[in-house]
Amino acid sequence: MIRVSKPVIAPAALSPGAGLVQSLIDDAAGGIRSGASNEPFAFDRGVYAHASVKAALRAAQFDKCCYCEGKIGAHSAGDVEHFRPKTRTRQGPNEVLVYPGYYWLAYQWANLFFACDQCNRVGKRDFFPLGVPANRARLPTDSLAIEEPMLVDPSADDPRAHIRFNTWIPEGQSERGRETIRIVGLDRDALNDDRRSHYKIIDVLAQLLALPELENDRAAAKALLLDFSGPTAQYSAMTNDCLAAHGISQAELQ
Ligand SMILES: [Zn+2]
Numbered sequence: 001m002i003r004v005s006k007p008v009i010a011p012a013a014l015s016p017g018a019g020l021v022q023s024l025i026d027d028a029a030g031g032i033r034s035g036a037s038n039e040p041f042a043f044d045r046g047v048y049a050h051a052s053v054k055a056a057l058r059a060a061q062f063d064k065c066c067y068c069e070g071k072i073g074a075h076s077a078g079d080v081e082h083f084r085p086k087t088r089t090r091q092g093p094n095e096v097l098v099y100p101g102y103y104w105l106a107y108q109w110a111n112l113f114f115a116c117d118q119c120n121r122v123g124k125r126d127f128f129p130l131g132v133p134a135n136r137a138r139l140p141t142d143s144l145a146i147e148e149p150m151l152v153d154p155s156a157d158d159p160r161a162h163i164r165f166n167t168w169i170p171e172g173q174s175e176r177g178r179e180t181i182r183i184v185g186l187d188r189d190a191l192n193d194d195r196r197s198h199y200k201i202i203d204v205l206a207q208l209l210a211l212p213e214l215e216n217d218r219a220a221a222k223a224l225l226l227d228f229s230g231p232t233a234q235y236s237a238m239t240n241d242c243l244a245a246h247g248i249s250q251a252e253l254q
Pocket of ligand 1: 065066067068069070115116117118119120
């Protein structure tokens with residue numbers, strides 16, 4: 001995971017979201033969702049997952065998943081992911097479902113990311129664990145600031161402060177990092193395998209840089225490593241940790 005920097009201005013296609021949320025709030029105030037009803041609110045996918053919204057997210061994330069840094073285009077269409085789940089939420093597997101979810105954030109630019117289907121649909125799903133579950137915001141007027149989310153926000157937080165790599169294996173540097181790895185499944189077997197293949201290349205290139213007799217080939221190795229370690233590259237966080245383990249800085253590759 002690396003930090004996602006989205007354009008400050010939200011795509012215009014999200015504008016109808018404010019009105020859609022107001023009608024959900026009116027429904028809730030009108031008691032439609034009072035009592036024991038767990039009937040979910042309806043959301044307009046045509047707004048939050050509008051082609052222009054998806055395109056803006058894909059561009060900001062260099063066509064990579066906001067969690068695993070896997071390139072998405074080649075293998076799946078990818079999902080517009082709600083960091084705070086819109087429909088319903090829960091602390092973790094086997095925990096009680098909380099209805100409704102963060103419905104008022106369904107069309108909020110800050111709450112939207114681009115994720116692969118494995119991280120989004122198999123891993124994170126509707127989980128949004130909090131340090132203190134009783135602090136969960138349940139209404140648009142409730143404070144998000146006191147929530148203490150246990151998942152690392154790809155944009156508001158610096159993911160590199162929470163998750164680092166030991167070879168191709170992600171390691172939590174904080175409780176939140178460990179929880180993010182666990183909930184999203186950043187250590188799943190298929191992902192570890194994919195990262196391992198990538199790691200072996202980086203590792204060999206880094207070793208080549210240290211061989212004095214390869215003076216003439218060093219520029220080519222550096223150029224490749226620079227490519228592999230930039231923010232547009234797949235698994236760039238792991239690559240940078242591998243380079244650091246070899247004592248190679250980004251500046252040395254320039
Ligand atoms: Zn992913």
